[in-house]
Amino acid sequence: MSPAFRARRLLLVAAACLALVSLAERTTADNASQTVSLVALLELRPGMTVADVGAGRGDLTVLMVPHVGPTGRVYSTDIVDERLAEIRAAVSRAHLQNVIVVKGAERTTNLPDGCCHAIFIRDVYHHFPDPGSMNRSLLASLKPGGGLAIIDFVPDVGSKLPNGAPPNRGGHGVLPAQVIEEVTAAGFSHTASIDDWDEGMFLLLFRKPLGH
Secondary structure: OOOHHHHHHHHHHHHHHEEEEEEEHHHHHHHHHHHHHHHHOOOOOOOEEEEEEEOOOOHHHHHHHHHHHOOOEEEEEOHHHHHHHHHHHHHOOOOOEEEEEEOOOOOOEEEEEEEEEEEEEEEOOOOOOHHHHHHHHHHHHHEEEEEEEEEEEEOOOOOOOOOOOOHHOOOOOOOOOHHHHHHOOOEEEEEEEEEEEEHHHHHEEEEEOOOO
């Protein structure tokens, strides 16, 4: 290998590393911004309990903790064991004491009844195989008046339907109208829609009625 070729390869590797670092920084900043917006929309305050359903690696879970403070709680759920391990690792690195990691299921949150003041679900709703059952479980997991934020995206034409997703989705994603119809059928009230939440994603906000 010539010195010139070795130098070019090192430059390419360095450029790739810088690009990855830049992407990670942008993603972290975007997650932090979304968390602040969610806190405002869900009217969260210190001492409250919130759940991150389908938390993935737990990025938003960790960012949410300072907003509910040491007297609050954050439930973090996923159905994949590998993701749960990543959530626990992220919580451990951040030295957090008030995160409760829960293994969820396809049709139920597995959260205690009435445990949460608010729940948010990002990039997961379109995967639910039985939205009716999950939405009823979400309703049961919330306190009366509690908020539910669903962040998702509209399917591209011709995109592949995820395994197990309802066939009416029309591809990978879900239409806002479908989410609203399914969630309100479970007993929620639809209170707000944001069409341009983040890079092609929408946000729908719901409330559990006070009498429930």
